[in-house]
Amino acid sequence: MKRAISIGFALVFVAVLVSGAMAFGPGYGMGNGMMAGNLTPEQAQKFAQFQKDILPLRQKMLQLKTELMILRTQATPDWNAIAAKQKEMVDVRTEIQKKASEAGITNLGPGLCRGGKGMGMIGMGRMGM
Known part of the structure; x- marks a missing residue:
């Protein structure tokens, strides 16, 4: 049973990574400021x-x-683990923002972390998921 769950998790994980990598294409995640x-x-x-x-x-x-x-x-969520995972996500977003600043990329607008869909995390003053 544990082995089946581990294999299932690994398959989902790989699928998510592959779909994210394949989504990179012209215009992906540029945000309002770079789509012109x-x-x-x-x-x-x-x-x-x-x-x-x-x-x-x-x-x-x-x-x-x-x-x-x-x-x-x-079934019984570990709220401390959830909070720690959310903090890790904030740290990754911050690192992306730092790299953008170092690269001289400005006016990213919504969508950098979401593929240009919806209200993005960078430049919107919120920490949504």
Whole structure:
């Protein structure tokens, strides 16, 4: 039974990581400030490098979201573990923001961590999930 659960979790985890990696494409996660088609080649190259640099952080965020979902769906949720996982997610978001600042990327707008859908976490003044 434990082995089946472990295999199931591993399959879900891999599927989440693969779907997140495959979602990277033109325009993915650029937010309002970068979606305009008036980027210079230099700006486009800088942003492409930024996306490449934060890919491990985005994958980590997907992993943390999956783990948080699993923690929340337990019969008796461990609220301390949930709080710790949420703090890890905030730390990853902060790291993405730092990398954006270091790369000179400004005006990211909503969607950097959510693939351009809905109210994003960066630039919106909230810590949603």
